Amino acid sequence: MVPDRIEREIVIDAPLEVVWAVVTAPEHVGSWFSDSAEIDLRPGGKATLTWNEHGSFPLRIEKVDPPHSVAYRWARPAGAEPRAGNSTLVEFILSEEGEGTRLRVVESGFAALEAAEEEKAKHFQENTQGWERELGELREYVSNLVSPSSRR
Amino acid sequence: MSRRGEEGDELWAAVADPTRRRLLDALLAHGEATATTLAGELPVTRQAVAKHLAVLDRAGLVEGRRRGREVRYAVRPERLDAATQGMARVAAQWDERLAAIKRLAEASARE
Numbered sequence: 181m182v183p184d185r186i187e188r189e190i191v192i193d194a195p196l197e198v199v200w201a202v203v204t205a206p207e208h209v210g211s212w213f214s215d216s217a218e219i220d221l222r223p224g225g226k227a228t229l230t231w232n233e234h235g236s237f238p239l240r241i242e243k244v245d246p247p248h249s250v251a252y253r254w255a256r257p258a259g260a261e262p263r264a265g266n267s268t269l270v271e272f273i274l275s276e277e278g279e280g281t282r283l284r285v286v287e288s289g290f291a292a293l294e295a296a297e298e299e300k301a302k303h304f305q306e307n308t309q310g311w312e313r314e315l316g317e318l319r320e321y322v323s324n325l326v327s328p329s330s331r332r
Numbered sequence: 333m334s335r336r337g338e339e340g341d342e343l344w345a346a347v348a349d350p351t352r353r354r355l356l357d358a359l360l361a362h363g364e365a366t367a368t369t370l371a372g373e374l375p376v377t378r379q380a381v382a383k384h385l386a387v388l389d390r391a392g393l394v395e396g397r398r399r400g401r402e403v404r405y406a407v408r409p410e411r412l413d414a415a416t417q418g419m420a421r422v423a424a425q426w427d428e429r430l431a432a433i434k435r436l437a438e439a440s441a442r443e
Binding site (some may be wrong): 186199212 | 344345348419422423426427429430431432433434436437438440441
């Protein structure tokens with residue numbers, strides 16, 4: 181059966197601080213990830229990744245613990261602000277490995293995307309039923325106004 | 333390196349939920365089953381099973397066939413393969429990005 185999150189890692193022959201800079205500095209992120217990047221690296225900070233082909237994707241930084249971990253929410257589609265239900269969580273974890281660095285990335289939260297879709301569907305249905313009820317009452321009210329004599 | 337395809341998201345989301353994964357497992361084990369049979373095997377209500385089956389159906393992962401008064405569901409293996417491959421593709425994209433980070437960091441450490 182398929183996994184519900186992606187977890188990958190790599191060992192890099194460079195010190196932790198160097199790897200941290202590559203993972204988080206806009207000039208590097210705009211090289212290994214997108215075509216350009218703007219990053220306000222603090223919890224709650226915004227970042228924007230831009231692909232020439234696909235457009236700009238706003239990210240929200242959730243957690244920063246330099247130089248060990250950083251996590252952000254990544255929304256879809258292009259231009260959407262990250263919120264619960266339209267984004268996945270991407271987390272980078274750095275640890276020392278001899279003279280080098282082990283870098284792990286975890287992307288998770290795909291199930292929450294769908295749960296939000298279901299919530300929306302449910303909400304929509306409840307709203308629709310609510311409006312049907314109210315329109316029914318309105319119709320009755322209006323018909324009473326228009327033709328009170330026809331009522332027995 | 334690109335953003336993952338939007339069309340894969342629905343498929344992915346459908347299989348990301350643990351209950352739906354158990355439903356798929358149960359369906360694979362049975363070949364075919366009704367919502368009532370599945371509810372008897374999982375710790376969820378029949379209504380919840382029906383809701384999850386609807387999500388799987390929308391993503392094309394299962395199909396229901398009416399047999400008399402009941403609907404029997406079966407997995408569409410080709411779509412499940414597509415989901416697995418979709419995830420493998422996302423994993424491969426991360427592998428490429430990690431490899432690019434490695435190249436940049438090692439080049440920068442040598443300077």
